[in-house]
Amino acid sequence: MNPKNNIIVGIIIALLFVTSYNIGANPIEFVKGLPNLAIVAEEMTQVEPKLFGTAFLSMFETIQMAFIGTIVGVAISLPLSMFAARNLNSKYVYAPVRAILAAIRTFPSILWAILFVIMVGLGPFAGVLAIIMYTIGFVAKLQYEVIETIDSDPMDAVSSIGVSKWQLIRYVVLPESAPHLLSQMLYMFDYNVRQTSILGLVGAGGIGFYIINYIKFFEYGKAAVFMLVVLVTVLIIDWASVKIRDKYIIKSQHGMKISVK
Amino acid sequence: MELLQMTRPSSFSLISTKKIIQMNNVYTSYDSKNYALKGISISIDRGTNYAIVGQSGSGKSTLLKLMNGMMIPSKGTIKIDYQTPNMKNKQFKLMMHKIGYIPQSLGLIKNITVLENILIGALPRLGKIQSLLKMFPEEEVIEAKKILKQVGLEGKENRKAYMLSGGEKRRVAIARAFMQKPTILLADEIVSELDHITAREIMALIASAQKTMNLTAIMVHHDIQLALEYANRVAVIKDGEKILEIGVEGDKIVDFQTGNLTTEEIMEMYSNESKK
Numbered sequence: 001m002n003p004k005n006n007i008i009v010g011i012i013i014a015l016l017f018v019t020s021y022n023i024g025a026n027p028i029e030f031v032k033g034l035p036n037l038a039i040v041a042e043e044m045t046q047v048e049p050k051l052f053g054t055a056f057l058s059m060f061e062t063i064q065m066a067f068i069g070t071i072v073g074v075a076i077s078l079p080l081s082m083f084a085a086r087n088l089n090s091k092y093v094y095a096p097v098r099a100i101l102a103a104i105r106t107f108p109s110i111l112w113a114i115l116f117v118i119m120v121g122l123g124p125f126a127g128v129l130a131i132i133m134y135t136i137g138f139v140a141k142l143q144y145e146v147i148e149t150i151d152s153d154p155m156d157a158v159s160s161i162g163v164s165k166w167q168l169i170r171y172v173v174l175p176e177s178a179p180h181l182l183s184q185m186l187y188m189f190d191y192n193v194r195q196t197s198i199l200g201l202v203g204a205g206g207i208g209f210y211i212i213n214y215i216k217f218f219e220y221g222k223a224a225v226f227m228l229v230v231l232v233t234v235l236i237i238d239w240a241s242v243k244i245r246d247k248y249i250i251k252s253q254h255g256m257k258i259s260v261k
Numbered sequence: 262m263e264l265l266q267m268t269r270p271s272s273f274s275l276i277s278t279k280k281i282i283q284m285n286n287v288y289t290s291y292d293s294k295n296y297a298l299k300g301i302s303i304s305i306d307r308g309t310n311y312a313i314v315g316q317s318g319s320g321k322s323t324l325l326k327l328m329n330g331m332m333i334p335s336k337g338t339i340k341i342d343y344q345t346p347n348m349k350n351k352q353f354k355l356m357m358h359k360i361g362y363i364p365q366s367l368g369l370i371k372n373i374t375v376l377e378n379i380l381i382g383a384l385p386r387l388g389k390i391q392s393l394l395k396m397f398p399e400e401e402v403i404e405a406k407k408i409l410k411q412v413g414l415e416g417k418e419n420r421k422a423y424m425l426s427g428g429e430k431r432r433v434a435i436a437r438a439f440m441q442k443p444t445i446l447l448a449d450e451i452v453s454e455l456d457h458i459t460a461r462e463i464m465a466l467i468a469s470a471q472k473t474m475n476l477t478a479i480m481v482h483h484d485i486q487l488a489l490e491y492a493n494r495v496a497v498i499k500d501g502e503k504i505l506e507i508g509v510e511g512d513k514i515v516d517f518q519t520g521n522l523t524t525e526e527i528m529e530m531y532s533n534e535s536k537k
Contacts, residue, residue, distance in 0.1 A: 153368040166392070172370055
């Protein structure tokens with residue numbers, strides 16, 4: 001390692017100590033606190049099986065919220081991404097659209113949830129609206145980045161026919177970016193299910209409402225039931241998205257040859 | 262003729278004049294310092310099979326992009342049927358509908374089917390709603406299937422483009438261009454990287470369609486032998502300059518640029534160039 005790198009590593013380690021001191025991060029406290037974790041863990045093993053019914057129902061509500069949020073969010077973000085792509089628009093179009101998208105992304109979904117709880121009241125609807133906003137901000141960004149990296153050859157070939165911009169979007173941009181869009185939808189749904197699980201914290205519906213309340217009243221055994229259901233659901237969604245990805249996305253992206261009957 | 266052009270702007274192919282493409286002393290540059298093309302003059306008759314041959318980086322592809330208005334020359338004039346090519350010009354855009362352009366990479370859309378790729382050639386004839394909903398009129402679908410058969414892809418209309426072999430992909434790109442009902446076909450190294458037999462099949466396909474459709478074909482090639490076999494005229498480009506313009510008359514290769522070179526001299530000159 002050259003001396004310059006040694007200095008950089010030294011500075012990073014020094015900064016680590018300074019910032020840890022500033023925020024009061026203390027490894028000794030962490031070790032001292034481990035027995036507390038053991039208490040919680042032990043209480044969590046005392047699950048109350050009769051709560052599984054409620055847990056599954058609230059998980060179902062959470063999945064429905066995530067589903068609506070993802071689909072509506074993606075549907076809104078798709079046209080926005082077309083306007084935000086630099087290779088399809090002039091600066092006067094893409095710059096303001098990008099600024100709006102960046103502003104939407106500034107808020108985490110929990111802040112959107114608080115805002116919508118104020119607007120439409122407690123309950124899952126506020127959560128759905130929060131998920132929609134969050135999805136718009138992220139999927140539109142991911143999607144315009146994909147559009148900007150679309151192979152320019154089909155774009156050039158089809159533009160050379162003298163087609164309109166809308167025809168170019170419909171016949172080149174959409175099909176070329178479709179596998180990415182599907183991949184983003186799956187990712188976003190997976191992410192939204194986990195997000196929705198914590199939106200209950202601010203009263204925006206879903207399974208998080210139960211988790212936060214049981215924890216508040218130190219009923220870890222009951223909270224564990226709900227957390228277990230979240231874990232299993234996320235694992236199932238993860239497994240399913242791998243399957244869908246393999247079937248529809250990987251092959252088309254790599255131009256893999258498949259035998260046809 | 263003025264009147265005819267004004268009243269029927271899209272039917273320029275009816276205006277029968279001999280020269281369809283005229284380039285006069287054309288220069289282009291990508292970076293304002295070095296010229297990619299230097300003083301090229303080319304004149305192409307309607308219905309000709311014209312070939313442009315040269316090494317990689319000689320400026321052949323740039324020539325094609327100038328002809329369909331995707332690039333604008335830095336100096337000199339280009340006229341395609343008396344219009345200056347520029348893809349941003351609305352009048353010329355109408356003409357682009359009838360110029361089939363096949364880039365070297367073919368530019369197929371890999372996630373859609375063969376038939377859908379071919380139908381893209383019909384887009385200029387489609388209304389806004391029809392194209393938004395992908396509602397192609399029945400006669401266009403029939404036409405596309407006819408062309409599919411013509412290029413030898415019968416029965417493969419529902420395959421996705423990425424499943425096809427190199428030769429088949431080229432046939433799809435040709436079919437898409439034919440679907441435009443073109444008057445000019447520009448093809449950039451369409452048979453390079455193909456085996457000998459497939460390359461000749463593709464060339465024969467274009468040659469026969471060229472006669473039946475009264476097409477002016479301008480094709481960029483790597484291989485001068487292949488070019489001479491199919492083209493009426495061959496322009497040889499080197500470092501952005503046209504160093505030769507030759508053609509086959511009977512069993513002789515004729516020098517149209519200066520009129521001085523013999524067949525042997527031409528072949529020797531080209532083989533020396535290839536060695537470099």
